[in-house]
Amino acid sequence: MNASELLDIINAGETSRVQFKKELQSKQAGDIVAEMVAMSNSEGGTILFGVEDKTGDIGGLDFKEVEATNNYLFNWATNNIKPCVTVFTETVNIEKKNVLVVTVPRGIDRPYCDNKMVYWVKSAANKRRVSPEELKRLFQSAGKLYAEREHIADSSISDIDLNLFREFYENRYGEKLYDDELSRLMINLKLAKDDKLTLAGALMFSRNCEILLPDFFVASIWFWDNDFIADNYRSSLNITGNLAQQYQKSMDFILGALKRVQGSKSFSSTGTLEIPRIVFEEILVNALVHRDYFIHDSIKLFVFENRIEIKSPGKLPNNLTVEDIRHGIQRRSKNIVLTSFISDILPYRGVGSGILKSLRAYPMIDFENNTQAEYFKVTIYRPKETRQ
Numbered sequence: 001m002n003a004s005e006l007l008d009i010i011n012a013g014e015t016s017r018v019q020f021k022k023e024l025q026s027k028q029a030g031d032i033v034a035e036m037v038a039m040s041n042s043e044g045g046t047i048l049f050g051v052e053d054k055t056g057d058i059g060g061l062d063f064k065e066v067e068a069t070n071n072y073l074f075n076w077a078t079n080n081i082k083p084c085v086t087v088f089t090e091t092v093n094i095e096k097k098n099v100l101v102v103t104v105p106r107g108i109d110r111p112y113c114d115n116k117m118v119y120w121v122k123s124a125a126n127k128r129r130v131s132p133e134e135l136k137r138l139f140q141s142a143g144k145l146y147a148e149r150e151h152i153a154d155s156s157i158s159d160i161d162l163n164l165f166r167e168f169y170e171n172r173y174g175e176k177l178y179d180d181e182l183s184r185l186m187i188n189l190k191l192a193k194d195d196k197l198t199l200a201g202a203l204m205f206s207r208n209c210e211i212l213l214p215d216f217f218v219a220s221i222w223f224w225d226n227d228f229i230a231d232n233y234r235s236s237l238n239i240t241g242n243l244a245q246q247y248q249k250s251m252d253f254i255l256g257a258l259k260r261v262q263g264s265k266s267f268s269s270t271g272t273l274e275i276p277r278i279v280f281e282e283i284l285v286n287a288l289v290h291r292d293y294f295i296h297d298s299i300k301l302f303v304f305e306n307r308i309e310i311k312s313p314g315k316l317p318n319n320l321t322v323e324d325i326r327h328g329i330q331r332r333s334k335n336i337v338l339t340s341f342i343s344d345i346l347p348y349r350g351v352g353s354g355i356l357k358s359l360r361a362y363p364m365i366d367f368e369n370n371t372q373a374e375y376f377k378v379t380i381y382r383p384k385e386t387r388q
Contacts (some may be wrong), residue, residue, distance in 0.1 A: 001101055003094045010048065010056050011280075014125040017045040020053040023061065024069045030114070030380055032073070033080045038120035038127035040085050040107035041138060045122070049100040060097025062287050069100055095161045095364040096252035107149050111138035136294045140334055141318070148200035148335045149194040153213050157183050159197055160205040161242075168205070172344050190337045200337040201294055203243050204345060210240035218246050220253045222303040238298075243288050243338075246344050257303040259385075274383055275308075276361045282354035283378050285346050287312040295374065311377040315369055322367045328356040 014020055019035060021028075032047075039045035049069050050061040061069065070089055071223075078084045088103040111130070113119045119130035119138070130138065139145035169177045169185065177185070186192035191201030202212050210217065218239040224232060239249040260271030287299050292314020300311040316322075318331040331354065333339045342348045359365060364381040 001090065001092055003092055004091045006048075006094060006099060006101065009046070009260035010058065011053055011323045013056060014053065015124045016112065016124055017043060019045065019047045019125070020051040020056065021047060021049045023065060023131050024049055024072055026072065029072070029076055029080065033076050033114045034118070034120045034127055036077060036085060036087065036104050037081055037112045037114050037118075039104040040081070040112045041110055041120060041130070042106070042122040042141055045104050047102040047104065049102065050097065051099060058094055058097050058099060060094075062098070064089055066098055082113055082115070082117075085112060088151050091297065109337045110142045111135065124131065133294060137292065137314075140292075140294060141224070143332070146334065146336065148203075148337050149190055149193070149198050151196040151198050152202055152212050153196070155197040155206075157186055157192050157195055157197065159207060159212065160186070161207045164242075168341070168344055172341075189341075190363055198337070200335070201340075203338065206242055206339065209242045209245075215298065216293065217298050218250050218301050219286045219298040220250065220301040220303075222257050223305070225305045226304045228302070238329060239301075243342070247284055247288060247346050250284050251277075251280060253301065254284075254308065257308075259382075275380060279358045279362045279365070279380060280308075281347050282358040283310055283380070285342070285348045286354050287376075287378075288346075289335060289377075290314075290317065290333055292334065292374065306382055308380045308382065309377060310380075311375055313375055314369045315374050316376055317379060320369075322369050325355045325367065326359060326371050328353055 009018060010020070014019070017039070021032075024032065035047060039047075051058055061248065073089065075088055077087050085104065085107060088105075090101050092099050092101055111119055119135055120127050121130055121138075136145060136147070139140075140147060154173060162179075165182075165186075166177045169175075182294070183195060184193065186197075186201060191198055191205065197212070199213070202209055203216070206212055219236075220239055221236045222234040223229065225235055237249075237253060239246050239253065241249065255277070259274045261274055262271045287310050291299060291312040295313035297313045299313070300309065302309040302311075314334070316325070317334045320329070320331050324331075339348070348354070352385075355367075362380070364383070366379045366381070368375075368377040368379070370377070
């Protein structure tokens with residue numbers, strides 16, 4: 001980094017990825033360690049030593065201060081953060097004043113905590129402690145914990161729809177399912193744990209999913225126009241049940257709201273859907289399968305006059321971006337069990353290939369991956385009506 005680049009960063013002020021520190025003293029260990037933990041658990045960042053945090057004025061550090069700061073940082077990064085982190089430092093001279101630029105990469109062994117076992121993340125230019133729910137999601141993003149494998153305390157294997165599971169098992173594996181093998185097979189397939197259903201097992205095969213998992217449903221509203229007005233809508237429905245039931249009921253809700261275009265077809269024909277059915281097949285399945293099940297909230301399905309929105313809890317997994325999925329790029333899902341088996345239950349092709357197929361069928365689709373509020377929203381714009 002040269003002096004000009006550093007001045008541009010300083011002039012832009014503190015952000016979630018840039019922090020200013022006038023100097024470093026040993027008594028600041030707790031604050032600096034927390035900052036490094038927060039950056040490692042978030043998107044990484046840079047700490048500038050020798051810059052006044054309140055004004056952005058450059059005071060600089062002398063040789064001994066640079067040396068001491070480097071030593072403190074190495075010691076704290078190694079001994080005060082678990083697991084330890086690697087930071088990179090360089091000295092940049094601006095108008096004969098030395099600024100120590102400390103780069104903290106996004107951690108590859110997340111989540112990290114300080115020596116008091118406190119986990120931190122960035123929040124705008126500040127940092128904050130991680131809530132228990134967020135901590136689970138941090139472990140999930142690192143592939144160390146999976147919501148779908150958590151067992152449901154009030155469940156038992158007897159809660160499954162045996163006929164549904166039998167049909168799935170015999171079609172997939174080509175062998176007969178015997179009742180006395182049910183428990184062992186469910187556990188082996190990660191659909192049960194300690195004779196209780198896992199989240200994945202309940203979502204796919206439960207007879208009473210709305211009782212076992214009351215937070216996981218599709219909240220559907222069909223509005224009169226283009227604005228979200230809570231008490232002014234045509235119809236609404238909370239769509240419950242297992243994933244297959246939620247998918248089918250959601251499709252029915254959407255298809256019931258879509259217009260059919262006659263075009264050149266005869267008056268007695270049913271007409272063609274204004275938006276191809278496959279668009280909603282792909283997007284609905286992705287919403288149900290790839291949502292974050294550590295977030296106890298519903299999927300939102302909103303039908304407006306000019307668009308249809310499908311908003312699922314949780315951001316895209318493993319640093320996937322909107323551009324990635326537009327080009328069919330796929331990465332490991334946060335719900336591995338669901339993605340392994342769901343193609344035997346629903347028309348699933350994967351978050352990358354499914355989105356790509358939707359775009360090829362109907363390009364008027366936008367995506368929003370909100371990493372702060374943690375949701376992924378798909379907006380399908382309805383075509384303007386034309387008279388023929």
